[in-house]
Amino acid sequence: MGIRIALAGNPNCGKTTLFNALTGSNQFVGNWPGVTVEYKEGKYKSDKEVTIVDLPGIYSLSPYTLEEVVSRNYLIDERPDAIINVIDGTNIERNLYLTTQVVELGIPVVIAINMMDVVEKNGDKINTKKLAEEIGVPVVEISALKNRGLKEVVSAAVAAGKAALPQEPKHRFNGSVEHALAHIEELCLHNISDANIQRWYSIKLFERDEKIQEKLGLSKDVIDHIEQDITSCEKEMDDDAESIITGERYNYIGTIISGCVKKANRGMTISD
Ligand code: GDP
Numbered sequence: 483m484g485i486r487i488a489l490a491g492n493p494n495c496g497k498t499t500l501f502n503a504l505t506g507s508n509q510f511v512g513n514w515p516g517v518t519v520e521y522k523e524g525k526y527k528s529d530k531e532v533t534i535v536d537l538p539g540i541y542s543l544s545p546y547t548l549e550e551v552v553s554r555n556y557l558i559d560e561r562p563d564a565i566i567n568v569i570d571g572t573n574i575e576r577n578l579y580l581t582t583q584v585v586e587l588g589i590p591v592v593i594a595i596n597m598m599d600v601v602e603k604n605g606d607k608i609n610t611k612k613l614a615e616e617i618g619v620p621v622v623e624i625s626a627l628k629n630r631g632l633k634e635v636v637s638a639a640v641a642a643g644k645a646a647l648p649q650e651p652k653h654r655f656n657g658s659v660e661h662a663l664a665h666i667e668e669l670c671l672h673n674i675s676d677a678n679i680q681r682w683y684s685i686k687l688f689e690r691d692e693k694i695q696e697k698l699g700l701s702k703d704v705i706d707h708i709e710q711d712i713t714s715c716e717k718e719m720d721d722d723a724e725s726i727i728t729g730e731r732y733n734y735i736g737t738i739i740s741g742c743v744k745k746a747n748r749g750m751t752i753s754d
Pocket residue numbers: 491492493494495496497498499500539596597598599600624625626627628
C-alpha cells in the first residue's frame with residue numbers, strides 16, 4: 483500500500499529543494515486544476531511506494547492567496563497520509579504560525595527544521611526534543627541543500643502515516659473560544675465523514691470563513707446560530723474573532739520559542 487506525504491510550509495523554507503532531493507528525476511510537474519499554481523508530485527528515490535507532493539508555499543490556512551486556497555484544499559480534500567511541515571530554522575517563530583494550524587487538520591505531522599547548516603553557522607541552538615514535546619509531533623533537523631536528515635525525516639513521516647493516529651493539537655484557546663468551538667462542532671460538524679478534522683473546521687467557522695461555510699453547505703439558519711456564538715465570544719474578549727485566534731496563536735508560539743530556541747548573542751528571545 484502506497485503512502486502519500488505532502489510538503490507544507492512557508493514560501494522559501496526549502497520545500498522544493500527537499501522535494502528535488504527526495505524525488506530526483508522521478509517527478510511529475512503540472513498545474514493545479516483551473517489555476518496557474520504549479521503542481522509537483524514525485525516518487526521517493528529510495529522507496530517507490532512513497533509519493534511526495536510539493537505544496538505551494540503558504541503563511542496560513544486562511545483563504546487569502548491562491549496558494550493558500552490550493553494548499554488547504556489539497557490537505558482537507560485529499561487527506562495525505564502524513565504532512566512534512568518544512569520550517570526555516572533561521573526563522574522558526576514566523577514559520578510556527580502555519581504549524582499551529584497544520585496540526586489542527588488531524589493528519590499526522592512531522593516537522594522538518596530545514597536550513598540547519600545555516601542555523602549551526604549562526605551558532606543558534608534549537609531544543610528539538612522540547613519542541614517536539616510542546617507541539618506534540620516528531621521534529622527532525624535537516625538540510626535539504628546539504629542532504630542532511632532526509633532519510634530520517636521521510637522515515638518519521640512514513641511511520642506516522644502508517645500508524646495513522648489522528649494528530650491531536652496540544653494547544654487550547656482561551657475558555658471562551660473553546661466554548662464557542664465546542665458549540666460549533668455540535669451544531670454542524672458531527673456528521674462530517676472524517677471526525678479528525680472537526681476541530682480545524684470549527685476554528686475556520688469561528689473565523690467566519692465563507693469558503694468553508696459554502697463547502698460544508700451550511701444553511702442560513704446554522705450560520706446565524708454560529709454567529710451568535712462568535713459575537714458573544716467577541717464581546718467577552720473585546721476583540722474580533724480572527725484577531726482573537728491570531729493573537730492566541732502568537733502567544734502560544736512565544737512561549738514555545740522562549741523555551742526551545744536560543745539565538746547566539748541575543749539571549750533567550752528572538753526578534754526577526
Ligand atoms: P520553497 O519556496 O519552500 O520551495 O524553497 P526553495 O526550495 O525554493 O528554497 C529557497 C532557497 O533556500 C533556495 O535558494 C535554496 O537553495 C535555499 N535552501 C533550501 N534548503 C536549504 C538548506 O538546507 N540550507 C541552505 N543553506 N539553503 C537552503
